Amino acid sequence: MSIAGPFTFPLVDDSGLDLTQNSLRVLGFSVASQLFLQPDTATTLKWAPFPTALTTPAALTSGVNTLTWAGGLPLFTAVSVGAQVSGTGIPTGTTVTGISVTVTLSNAATGTITAPLTIGAQVMVGGTATLGSATITGLAPPPSTSNLRIGQLVSGSGIPAGATLSAINSASQITLSANATANASYSGASALTFSVQLSGALTSASTSATFSGLNSTSQLAVGGAVTGATQLPSGTLISSIDSVTLTLSNAATASGTNDVTFTQAQTGTLSSGSASVTGLTSTSNLGIGYPITGPGIPAGTTITQINSSSAMTLSNPVTGSGSQTLLLPPPSGIIPSFDIHQYTSFGFDPSTQTAGLNGARIYFFVVPSDWPATATQAGMTGFPINPPGFPYAWSATGFGVMQPNNPPNSPLFNSSYPPFAISEPTIDSASAGGNLHIDVQTVDGFTFPLSLTLQDANNNPLGQVGQPVPSNGVDRAGIIGAFKAAFPSGNAYSVLLYGNAKDINGQYPGILNPGAYLADSKNSQSPLNSLWDTTLTTLFTNITSLNMIGDDQAWYQGKPATVGASNVLEFIGYTDTAMTQSNGNKFHIYSPLTPDTSAPNIQLGAGYQVFANDGVFNDSSVNVLIEQNVSTSPTPVQVALGLQRDIVSALNRGIALAAPTGSTNRTAGDTSYYWGTESNWYPLELSDTGTSQVQNQFSLFMHTAQVSVPNVGNVPIFTQPPAPVATPKNLVMGQAYGFAFDESPVHAPSNLQNQPTVPSKFDPTPAGTSVVTLTLGPWGKGQT
Numbered sequence: 079m080s081i082a083g084p085f086t087f088p089l090v091d092d093s094g095l096d097l098t099q100n101s102l103r104v105l106g107f108s109v110a111s112q113l114f115l116q117p118d119t120a121t122t123l124k125w126a127p128f129p130t131a132l133t134t135p136a137a138l139t140s141g142v143n144t145l146t147w148a149g150g151l152p153l154f155t156a157v158s159v160g161a162q163v164s165g166t167g168i169p170t171g172t173t174v175t176g177i178s179v180t181v182t183l184s185n186a187a188t189g190t191i192t193a194p195l196t197i198g199a200q201v202m203v204g205g206t207a208t209l210g211s212a213t214i215t216g217l218a219p220p221p222s223t224s225n226l227r228i229g230q231l232v233s234g235s236g237i238p239a240g241a242t243l244s245a246i247n248s249a250s251q252i253t254l255s256a257n258a259t260a261n262a263s264y265s266g267a268s269a270l271t272f273s274v275q276l277s278g279a280l281t282s283a284s285t286s287a288t289f290s291g292l293n294s295t296s297q298l299a300v301g302g303a304v305t306g307a308t309q310l311p312s313g314t315l316i317s318s319i320d321s322v323t324l325t326l327s328n329a330a331t332a333s334g335t336n337d338v339t340f341t342q343a344q345t346g347t348l349s350s351g352s353a354s355v356t357g358l359t360s361t362s363n364l365g366i367g368y369p370i371t372g373p374g375i376p377a378g379t380t381i382t383q384i385n386s387s388s389a390m391t392l393s394n395p396v397t398g399s400g401s402q403t404l405l406l407p408p409p410s411g412i413i414p415s416f417d418i419h420q421y422t423s424f425g426f427d428p429s430t431q432t433a434g435l436n437g438a439r440i441y442f443f444v445v446p447s448d449w450p451a452t453a454t455q456a457g458m459t460g461f462p463i464n465p466p467g468f469p470y471a472w473s474a475t476g477f478g479v480m481q482p483n484n485p486p487n488s489p490l491f492n493s494s495y496p497p498f499a500i501s502e503p504t505i506d507s508a509s510a511g512g513n514l515h516i517d518v519q520t521v522d523g524f525t526f527p528l529s530l531t532l533q534d535a536n537n538n539p540l541g542q543v544g545q546p547v548p549s550n551g552v553d554r555a556g557i558i559g560a561f562k563a564a565f566p567s568g569n570a571y572s573v574l575l576y577g578n579a580k581d582i583n584g585q586y587p588g589i590l591n592p593g594a595y596l597a598d599s600k601n602s603q604s605p606l607n608s609l610w611d612t613t614l615t616t617l618f619t620n621i622t623s624l625n626m627i628g629d630d631q632a633w634y635q636g637k638p639a640t641v642g643a644s645n646v647l648e649f650i651g652y653t654d655t656a657m658t659q660s661n662g663n664k665f666h667i668y669s670p671l672t673p674d675t676s677a678p679n680i681q682l683g684a685g686y687q688v689f690a691n692d693g694v695f696n697d698s699s700v701n702v703l704i705e706q707n708v709s710t711s712p713t714p715v716q717v718a719l720g721l722q723r724d725i726v727s728a729l730n731r732g733i734a735l736a737a738p739t740g741s742t743n744r745t746a747g748d749t750s751y752y753w754g755t756e757s758n759w760y761p762l763e764l765s766d767t768g769t770s771q772v773q774n775q776f777s778l779f780m781h782t783a784q785v786s787v788p789n790v791g792n793v794p795i796f797t798q799p800p801a802p803v804a805t806p807k808n809l810v811m812g813q814a815y816g817f818a819f820d821e822s823p824v825h826a827p828s829n830l831q832n833q834p835t836v837p838s839k840f841d842p843t844p845a846g847t848s849v850v851t852l853t854l855g856p857w858g859k860g861q862t
Contacts, residue, residue: 084427150319167332176325189309236262374398428512517839527855551787555858593690607685662707732773754826777816
């Protein structure tokens with residue numbers, strides 16, 4: 079099998095912005111592949127694993143074996159006992175031997191305290207204890223067992239006093255140091271609690287406390303509860319971290335502020351062919367899901383069990399034997415962004431990076447020079463936003479990345495991330511051909527122009543998506559101006575233009591997708607949230623049937639029914655076109671007006687569920703899966719979600735009720751065939767404000783809007799595919815994302831299998847693609 083690539087991704091700034099007042103930055107990561115963009119050369123970036131070390135400035139004093147940071151370590155960094163320490167003035171072989179932290183508490187002590195205090199209790203509300211057994215089973219997140227650490231105190235019904243966590247057997251099972259004294263099941267009313275006891279020193283009437291004996295600086299955090307002494311008022315929390323002191327195994331040999339690097343490493347004993355590692359110094363700072371590297375450790379290996387204080391089990395058998403140095407990543411950190419004028423490209427070669435790049439996200443930021451350094455928005459306080467960076471932390475499923483709200487807020491409100499646009503690449507593994515799949519994502523809104531242009535190794539053009547390149551006069555100001563003209567003040571969609579006209583480089587911050595707008599509960603009374611009510615009532619109560627095709631290629635017929643007070647479409651699957659032979663599947667798809675209470679985010683309203691493709695259109699609960707044929711592939715859950723996808727897509731495209739829905743002249747799949755015909759989509763004009771027939775006008779704008787350019791004419795805001803399709807109102811559709819499921823039709827008629835690609839996406843890129851240029855398009859002049 080031939081392997082695609084290698085791929086080069088040049089980063090081009092065509093914004094025209096004043097670089098003395100702005101910086102343009104790129105940040106990229108893949109949660110599934112555990113890779114992120116980082117420097118390769120002085121001018122290029124590469125996709126590489128997360129580092130096993132973190133570096134931070136520290137003040138050294140010659141002859142002193144402690145390092146102290148006033149105010150604590152930089153946000154989202156953590157250091158553990160046993161970490162190797164290196165840097166100018168640090169002797170070779172130095173490690174961290176102790177950690178102490180001084181904090182301010184929310185309440186003053188009523189007396190002097192020197193006894194151990196209980197810190198930061200974690201509560202799990204699932205799990206079962208069995209009399210006479212030290213094993214707890216059936217644990218479920220949140221939090222995940224990856225957040226637990228060997229040696230933590232464990233308390234709860236049936237747990238003897240002083241019991242500690244001695245092993246983490248899996249994502250759902252742990253072992254304690256003592257047997258349970260009774261059978262117990264844990265719930266919100268009777269939880270299982272994990273906590274840490276630390277030596278604490280407090281003076282009467284003081285809110286200052288010093289804790290020593292920490293295994294990691296991450297054991298203390300602002301907001302953590304402190305209990306365990308009668309001299310400490312109930313409800314006492316950590317208000318601030320005032321200083322962190324690390325004790326080192328060797329004294330510094332020089333004075334001054336130098337960069338110091340901490341590497342989390344341990345020596346362990348391997349046995350070739352076995353997944354067990356023994357002889358570890360300590361497992362108190364290790365968690366399930368942590369990646370681990372070292373001699374004899376296969377790539378992609380993670381920790382699956384913490385067996386004891388000195389042993390663990392890995393996800394892969396090792397290939398080496400004997401004592402080896404094993405490296406782990408810092409438990410948390412920051413994914414940085416990079417100036418695209420310094421780092422002008424990145425690459426990926428599937429023939430050498432054979433595992434591929436799975437579900438990556440690339441963020442492009444425009445950062446005004448006066449943008450705040452850190453966020454103040456609730457839930458993001460302290461996040462780095464100038465320059466932008468994303469905090470991450472390891473978990474049982476790899477690592478979690480804390481991403482911004484999308485699109486970001488106006489700077490005149492609580493500060494958050496500056497404007498960004500997103501591209502999403504996936505590169506198949508070498509064994510699957512190494513093909514590149516990549517898009518320009520506008521699902522959550524439009525913030526600034528971004529384009530993908532493909533070329534082969536000889537610079538021959540192979541295609542383009544996004545805004546046109548060259549721009550032909552299409553710029554950000556023109557796109558926002560076209561939106562204002564299409565949806566003037568008073569139109570329900572006009573509120574999607576957020577912020578103020580002069581907020582960022584003399585322009586609005588951007589245009590929100592209606593789903594993103596309604597995701598903010600303060601907008602729940604918007605007319606957009608009731609826009610679909612009449613259509614939904616008709617669809618779920620007054621039609622005869624929807625004849626659809628499932629993703630399992632079976633025939634499905636959905637008819638209105640009721641379940642309690644809820645209106646549903648009851649779908650039965652059939653193996654024959656006469657729809658008489660059941661395939662064993664029966665599903666209830668709920669109306670957003672009377673939703674399944676188990677569906678996600680239904681409290682945000684019916685309009686939100688339609689625009690955001692969420693709620694009852696993202697519902698895999700048992701209330702949906704009435705009867706299942708579990709022997710089929712795809713699974714019944716996947717088939718039900720596919721039916722929900724097709725229904726909500728038809729709603730957004732304004733054709734849910736335009737397809738055959740009556741009782742005469744019907745055939746199997748006729749609804750799906752109508753919905754899958756692109757020339758049927760968006761039967762209304764942008765100016766239509768009716769309620770008896772509605773469609774997602776934001777999506778129509780993204781697909782069909784044009785900018786009037788002097789001496790050029792009307793230019794589409796998104797690139798149009800070869801042989802584009804027009805709507806019934808003769809509006810030619812370009813490639814864009816107007817909503818989450820805005821993909822090419824899955825179940826089109828057999829004579830329309832080669833319809834134009836719908837989203838701004840290559841899936842995959844054409845054979846021979848070698849260069850993928852990502853262009854940040856023109857900004858244009860400010861708005862008034």
